[in-house]
Amino acid sequence: MAEMRLLKKGAEAELYLTDWMGWKAVLKRRVKKGYRNPDLDSYVRGLRTSNEAKLLSEARRLGVPTPVVYSVDKRNFEILMSYIDAPPLKRFVGSMGTDEVALSFSRIGEIVGRLHKGGIVHGDLTTSNIIPYSGLLYLIDFGLGEHTSNVESRGVDIHLMRRALESSHHEVSSVAYLSFVDGYRRVMGDMSEVVLKRVDAIRKRGRYVDVSRRKGAMD
Amino acid sequence: MNSVQYVLGIESTAHTFGCGIASSEGRILSNVKSEYVPASGGIHPREASQHHASKAAPTISDALKEAGLRLSDIAAVAFSAGPGLGPCLRTGATVARALSLVRKCPLVPVNHCIAHIEIGRLVTGEDDPLVVYVSGGNTIISAYAAGKYRVFGETLDIALGNCLDTFARRLGISHPGVPKLEQLADDGSKFITLPYVVKGQDVSYSGLLTMASKLAGECDLRDLSLSLLEVAYGMVAEVAERAIAHTEKGALLLTGGVARSKRLQRALSYVCRDHSARFHVVPPDLAGDNGGMIAWTGYLALKEGLAVPVESSYVNPNWRLDEVDVPWRR
Numbered sequence: 001m002a003e004m005r006l007l008k009k010g011a012e013a014e015l016y017l018t019d020w021m022g023w024k025a026v027l028k029r030r031v032k033k034g035y036r037n038p039d040l041d042s043y044v045r046g047l048r049t050s051n052e053a054k055l056l057s058e059a060r061r062l063g064v065p066t067p068v069v070y071s072v073d074k075r076n077f078e079i080l081m082s083y084i085d086a087p088p089l090k091r092f093v094g095s096m097g098t099d100e101v102a103l104s105f106s107r108i109g110e111i112v113g114r115l116h117k118g119g120i121v122h123g124d125l126t127t128s129n130i131i132p133y134s135g136l137l138y139l140i141d142f143g144l145g146e147h148t149s150n151v152e153s154r155g156v157d158i159h160l161m162r163r164a165l166e167s168s169h170h171e172v173s174s175v176a177y178l179s180f181v182d183g184y185r186r187v188m189g190d191m192s193e194v195v196l197k198r199v200d201a202i203r204k205r206g207r208y209v210d211v212s213r214r215k216g217a218m219d
Numbered sequence: 220m221n222s223v224q225y226v227l228g229i230e231s232t233a234h235t236f237g238c239g240i241a242s243s244e245g246r247i248l249s250n251v252k253s254e255y256v257p258a259s260g261g262i263h264p265r266e267a268s269q270h271h272a273s274k275a276a277p278t279i280s281d282a283l284k285e286a287g288l289r290l291s292d293i294a295a296v297a298f299s300a301g302p303g304l305g306p307c308l309r310t311g312a313t314v315a316r317a318l319s320l321v322r323k324c325p326l327v328p329v330n331h332c333i334a335h336i337e338i339g340r341l342v343t344g345e346d347d348p349l350v351v352y353v354s355g356g357n358t359i360i361s362a363y364a365a366g367k368y369r370v371f372g373e374t375l376d377i378a379l380g381n382c383l384d385t386f387a388r389r390l391g392i393s394h395p396g397v398p399k400l401e402q403l404a405d406d407g408s409k410f411i412t413l414p415y416v417v418k419g420q421d422v423s424y425s426g427l428l429t430m431a432s433k434l435a436g437e438c439d440l441r442d443l444s445l446s447l448l449e450v451a452y453g454m455v456a457e458v459a460e461r462a463i464a465h466t467e468k469g470a471l472l473l474t475g476g477v478a479r480s481k482r483l484q485r486a487l488s489y490v491c492r493d494h495s496a497r498f499h500v501v502p503p504d505l506a507g508d509n510g511g512m513i514a515w516t517g518y519l520a521l522k523e524g525l526a527v528p529v530e531s532s533y534v535n536p537n538w539r540l541d542e543v544d545v546p547w548r549r
Binding site for chain 1: 268293300313358365369370371375393412417419420421443446449450452453456461463464465472485486487490492493
């Protein structure tokens with residue numbers, strides 16, 4: 001094995017910078033969690049490792065920029081993939097102008113549209129999981145994703161992104177969401193309406209929902 | 220204004236009618252509660268509100284007595300205005316309005332979830348923690364940012380406490396069910412795979428409850444309890460971990476009725492150890508629903524001029540914590 005340098009210790013996994021056949025690569029290792037029962041822990045880590053490896057490759061075939069998977073080690077809960085040498089979108093949103101936010105999120109809407117159209121939901125769409133690099137927007141972290149064309153799952157996927165925007169980027173969340181919807185519609189066409197309607201329904205379904213949400217108003 | 224002020228707080232969002240008194244120095248002088256326990260099944264809102272109406276007077280007079288105060292010493296009356304069960308909230312609000320009119324003092328509506336956070340900050344001295352609030356009605360991961368408590372994760376359907384209580388009831392275990400499930404779990408050994416549902420930063424418990432209930436007739440109940448608790452707590456711990464990694468807060472505060480669970484405390488203390496964060500648990504008396512937390516939060520709001528006239532002192536059963544401005548934290 002090549003030399004490894006710890007890049008990042010995330011909540012779920014450790015990322016190491018290494019190389020594969022002379023290319024820079026990232027080793028993602030899902031670490032054991034002391035707070036979980038050991039059987040539950042290996043079940044969850046195993047499921048997410050194989051899930052992520054499969055979905056990264058399949059998303060790529062749908063035209064969604066993702067890292068290239070080089071190899072998977074299910075026994076050690078590891079994925080070796082290409083390195084995208086740039087910080088996540090989260091770091092840039094705060095310094096972006098409104099136009100730039102609108103443009104980025106309409107492209108993100110297109111990307112998510114392509115993913116959904118191809119029968120995949122990401123499961124954790126946040127600005128930490130999108131990396132702008134060489135003119136493309138890379139989607140990473142597919143561990144919570146699944147194969148489904150279910151309206152509900154697509155709706156939850158978008159609902160979670162909207163919620164993440166509201167908690168982490170509240171100052172631009174409406175522009176970002178509206179632009180996202182534009183992009184999503186462009187790719188999903190007629191199929192988008194039922195999903196977007198469901199997003200609103202999921203939002204209103206929340207246990208405690210403010211009045212403006214219940215009326216279906218959007219900011 | 221130089222002297223010490225006393226605020227009386229009324230809590231009545233669900234099964235507990237509580238009355239507590241807080242001083243402007245941050246002391247909880249008394250914290251009396253009366254809990255409605257249904258004869259069978261879950262909370263019946265009308266019965267609960269009737270319980271609250273019948274216990275209001277003795278609970279309030281006990282709280283005053285315990286604090287060594289008279290009603291005339293009270294500077295303001297605070298009440299839980301939501302979220303919660305409509306009939307229960309309205310009973311508490313009616314009592315609070317009456318007290319405020321009799322005493323001719325300000326009336327302060329308080330958001331119940333925010334009161335859980337503020338009492339935790341007060342008793343632990345932790346200024347800016349990530350909060351894990353778990354109870355029969357709520358499962359919320361929240362932290363302060365830019366004027367409001369933001370929600371970084373919550374349940375997409377039923378609350379953690381609701382899932383566990385309902386399961387316990389289905390096994391015929393009497394209230395409170397969670398401590399008894401934990402005892403069963405301590406003797407469990409085999410892990411049974413149950414739906415572990417984390418979606419982004421959110422959790423879902425309805426599928427877990429259905430599956431565990433279905434298996435109740437087929438599996439060893441010790442193993443099933445162990446698996447249910449491990450899955451349910453593991454999900455909260457995972458989203459809490461994601462939130463602490465994301466917000467980079469230096470501490471985690473566990474509060475709400477389910478905070479007393481030793482197994483959950485252990486899981487979250489592991490999370491804190493891994494992220495070099497301090498771990499605090501609100502003591503049971505102040506972690507479950509209580510009037511003391513309403514009194515203290517009422518005092519914070521009173522200082523910011525957030526008292527309301529009786530005519531516009533509405534309750535809001537769906538009042539989200541992330542809608543509320545918290546000017547005292549600026």
